Amino acid sequence: MEQISIWLAAFLTLGILSFLYKDNPFYRICESIFVGVSAGYWFVAYFWDNLYRKLILGIVDPTNHYRVYLYLALILGLMMLTRLFGKIGWLSRWPLAFVVGATSGLYMITYFVSNAMVQVGSTIMPIFQGSWADIINHTLIAAGTFCGLVYFFFSKEHKGTFGGLARVGTFVLMLTFGASFGYTVMSRMSLMLGRLDFLFGAWLGLIK
Numbered sequence: 001m002e003q004i005s006i007w008l009a010a011f012l013t014l015g016i017l018s019f020l021y022k023d024n025p026f027y028r029i030c031e032s033i034f035v036g037v038s039a040g041y042w043f044v045a046y047f048w049d050n051l052y053r054k055l056i057l058g059i060v061d062p063t064n065h066y067r068v069y070l071y072l073a074l075i076l077g078l079m080m081l082t083r084l085f086g087k088i089g090w091l092s093r094w095p096l097a098f099v100v101g102a103t104s105g106l107y108m109i110t111y112f113v114s115n116a117m118v119q120v121g122s123t124i125m126p127i128f129q130g131s132w133a134d135i136i137n138h139t140l141i142a143a144g145t146f147c148g149l150v151y152f153f154f155s156k157e158h159k160g161t162f163g164g165l166a167r168v169g170t171f172v173l174m175l176t177f178g179a180s181f182g183y184t185v186m187s188r189m190s191l192m193l194g195r196l197d198f199l200f201g202a203w204l205g206l207i208k
Helices: 002-020 025-060 067-084 089-128 132-151 160-203
Strands: none
Touching: 002 025, 002 160, 025 067, 067 089, 089 132, 132 160
């Protein structure tokens, strides 16, 4: 059984990698299998983790004092399914609006705290902490962050000292985006090396 799994995994891996040559039926079959298996897995996972464990068990639990909210969620979920029926499909706009509004409000606060306040605190607070090398490093990070923010300030024309700070901010942004892109490329390369290690190791047995 283990050998069958290894050969099947090798077949699917080669099928996906065949797209590097050109689009072909072998690749499309493997892609369809991957998408279908992923969709089936997440459907089952969401059903048991959310729909059954949180909604159904929460409704039938007599000690749960928040069942009224679960009934509201059930009603909104059923209204969402009315999109499948043409004449009453407009009812799905109400739960969709609720989900979009609630999610936007939640993420606005979350991202404001994590991506704004925490980032500002982490950039400014440790400037004068640690060794001289740490102080220089923290000062450069704070200065680069400030120059990057100046670049996005368009209410004043980028000339003179202000324009120089904006140009430094452009350079800092280029470094940041380049490092982020390099990290993404290297992470994809690590995935590629993992599959090659599987093909030449577990499948062909050429490496140990």
